[in-house]
Amino acid sequence: MSLAFPLEKIAMIGGGSWATALAKILSENGARVGWWLRHKEDVQHLQRTRHNPRYLSSVQFDLTRVFPSTDVEDVVKEADWVVLAVPAAFVKETLDKLDRDALKNKRVISAIKGMIPGRNELVTDYVSERFRLSREKMGCVAGPCHAEEVALEKQSYLTIGSPDLALAEDFSQLLRNRYVKAHAAADLDGIEYCAVMKNIIALTCGVAHGLGYGDNFQAVMVANAVQEIRRFLYALNPQPRDLSASAYLGDLLVTAYSQFSRNRTFGNMVGRGYSVKSAQMEMNMVAEGYYAVKSIFEVNKDLRVNMPITSAAYHILYEKVAPAVEIELLKEKFR
Ligand SMILES: NC(=O)C1=CN([C@@H]2O[C@H](COP(=O)(O)OP(=O)(O)OC[C@H]3O[C@@H](n4cnc5c(N)ncnc54)[C@H](O)[C@@H]3O)[C@@H](O)[C@H]2O)C=CC1
Ligand SMILES: O=C(CO)COP(=O)(O)O
Incomplete structure (x- = not known):
C-alpha cells in the first residue's frame, strides 16, 4: 500500500x-x-x-x-x-x-x-x-x-x-x-458546543426510551432539541451557522438513535431505574453527557436561555428527581 x-x-x-x-x-x-x-x-x-x-x-x-x-x-x-x-x-x-x-x-x-x-x-x-x-x-x-x-x-x-x-x-x-x-x-466554538449538547440530548432520549416512550416521542424530542441548541448557540456566539449540517444535526441524530451511543445507553439505564452510579459502573465507557449537563446548566445560569431538555436531564442526574416526572413535564413543553 x-x-x-x-x-x-x-x-x-x-x-x-x-x-x-x-x-x-x-x-x-x-x-x-x-x-x-x-x-x-x-x-x-x-x-x-x-x-x-x-x-x-x-x-x-x-x-x-x-x-x-x-x-x-x-x-x-x-x-x-x-x-x-x-x-x-x-x-x-x-x-x-x-x-x-x-x-x-x-x-x-x-x-x-x-x-x-x-x-x-x-x-x-x-x-x-x-x-x-x-x-x-x-x-x-x-x-x-x-x-x-x-x-x-x-x-x-x-x-x-x-x-x-x-x-x-x-x-x-x-x-x-x-x-x-x-x-x-x-465554526470551532459552535461545532464544539453542539457536540457537547447532542450528548445531553441523546442521554435524555435514552431516559425516555428506558421509560417506555417510543420513536414518535423521540422524534419530537430531537426536533425540540434542535431549537434548544439553536437558542443556546445564538446566545453564546451569534454567528451564521447551518445547524442542519452533519457536524451539528448529523451528530445529534447518530447519537440519539445509534445502538453504539454511550450517552443513549447510559440514559436508557437511568430510565429503566438504574442509579447514576450503577449505570456508570455497568459501562466500561464514558457518557460525556453526564458531565456536560452540569457544565451547560451552569453556563446557562448567566445566559438564561430556555433549555427544557437540559434542565430535565440536570434534575434527573443531579437532583435525583424521578425520570418519569421530568419526562412527563417535558411532554407538556414540547410542540
Ligand atoms: N467513541 C466514539 O465513537 C466517539 C467518541 N468521541 C469522544 O471521544 C472522547 C473519548 O471517548 P471514548 O474514546 O469514546 O471513550 P470510551 O468510553 O471508549 O473509553 C473510556 C476512556 O476513558 C479513559 N479513562 C477512564 N478513566 C480515566 C482516567 N482516570 N484518566 C484518563 N483516562 C481515563 C479510558 O482509559 C478510556 O480511554 C469523548 O469525549 C467522546 O465524546 C467522539 C467521537 C466518537
Ligand atoms: O459522538 C459520537 C458519535 O458521533 C459518540 O457518541 P457516544 O459517546 O454517545 O457514543
Missing part, C-alpha cells in the same frame, strides 16, 4: 474507542502515530499482539507506524500534531504532566465531545489558556461518527473545525480514506 502522509507525526492522547479509531485511520494513511495510553499492560499488549485489549479489539495496528507508550511527554515531544481523545473529565490530569511550553509550535486537535468539569470550559479554551496556545493553532474533530463503525470501515463523515481553515483542511487530508470523508469548517 502506498503511504499518503509518511512524514506527519501525530501524538494520539487516549486509550479509548475514539483514540483507537483515529489511530487506525491516521496510521493506515501513513502517518507516524505516537500513542499515549494510561495503562502499561495495554501498551505491552499492543506491542505484543498489535491490538488494543480494551477497545475496538478487532483492529490490528502496524507497529512500524504506531508507537504505544505510557510517557505522555515523550509522545508529545516527537509530534507535529497532538490529538486529544480522552474523555473531558480526564484532560486536566492527563495534561498536567506537560509543562506550559510543551505544545509550542504544535497543532492541537480536540477529538473530545465534552467540557472540562468544574471549569465549564470547552477543551480548546482550556488547552489554549493552559499552554498559551493561540486558537488559530487548534481545531476539533466532529461529525456523526461512532468508533465502532470506523473499526468496521463503514462509510463515515468528519468535520474539522478551526478558525484557521488551512489547518482544518490539512488535518482533514490526514483523515480522508476509502471510507472516511472529511472537510474543513470555521
Whole structure:
C-alpha cells in the first residue's frame, strides 16, 4: 500500500474507542502515530499482539507506524500534531504532566465531545489558556461518527473545525480514506458546543426510551432539541451557522438513535431505574453527557436561555428527581 502522509507525526492522547479509531485511520494513511495510553499492560499488549485489549479489539495496528507508550511527554515531544481523545473529565490530569511550553509550535486537535468539569470550559479554551496556545493553532474533530463503525470501515463523515481553515483542511487530508470523508469548517466554538449538547440530548432520549416512550416521542424530542441548541448557540456566539449540517444535526441524530451511543445507553439505564452510579459502573465507557449537563446548566445560569431538555436531564442526574416526572413535564413543553 502506498503511504499518503509518511512524514506527519501525530501524538494520539487516549486509550479509548475514539483514540483507537483515529489511530487506525491516521496510521493506515501513513502517518507516524505516537500513542499515549494510561495503562502499561495495554501498551505491552499492543506491542505484543498489535491490538488494543480494551477497545475496538478487532483492529490490528502496524507497529512500524504506531508507537504505544505510557510517557505522555515523550509522545508529545516527537509530534507535529497532538490529538486529544480522552474523555473531558480526564484532560486536566492527563495534561498536567506537560509543562506550559510543551505544545509550542504544535497543532492541537480536540477529538473530545465534552467540557472540562468544574471549569465549564470547552477543551480548546482550556488547552489554549493552559499552554498559551493561540486558537488559530487548534481545531476539533466532529461529525456523526461512532468508533465502532470506523473499526468496521463503514462509510463515515468528519468535520474539522478551526478558525484557521488551512489547518482544518490539512488535518482533514490526514483523515480522508476509502471510507472516511472529511472537510474543513470555521465554526470551532459552535461545532464544539453542539457536540457537547447532542450528548445531553441523546442521554435524555435514552431516559425516555428506558421509560417506555417510543420513536414518535423521540422524534419530537430531537426536533425540540434542535431549537434548544439553536437558542443556546445564538446566545453564546451569534454567528451564521447551518445547524442542519452533519457536524451539528448529523451528530445529534447518530447519537440519539445509534445502538453504539454511550450517552443513549447510559440514559436508557437511568430510565429503566438504574442509579447514576450503577449505570456508570455497568459501562466500561464514558457518557460525556453526564458531565456536560452540569457544565451547560451552569453556563446557562448567566445566559438564561430556555433549555427544557437540559434542565430535565440536570434534575434527573443531579437532583435525583424521578425520570418519569421530568419526562412527563417535558411532554407538556414540547410542540
Ligand atoms: N467513541 C466514539 O465513537 C466517539 C467518541 N468521541 C469522544 O471521544 C472522547 C473519548 O471517548 P471514548 O474514546 O469514546 O471513550 P470510551 O468510553 O471508549 O473509553 C473510556 C476512556 O476513558 C479513559 N479513562 C477512564 N478513566 C480515566 C482516567 N482516570 N484518566 C484518563 N483516562 C481515563 C479510558 O482509559 C478510556 O480511554 C469523548 O469525549 C467522546 O465524546 C467522539 C467521537 C466518537
Ligand atoms: O459522538 C459520537 C458519535 O458521533 C459518540 O457518541 P457516544 O459517546 O454517545 O457514543
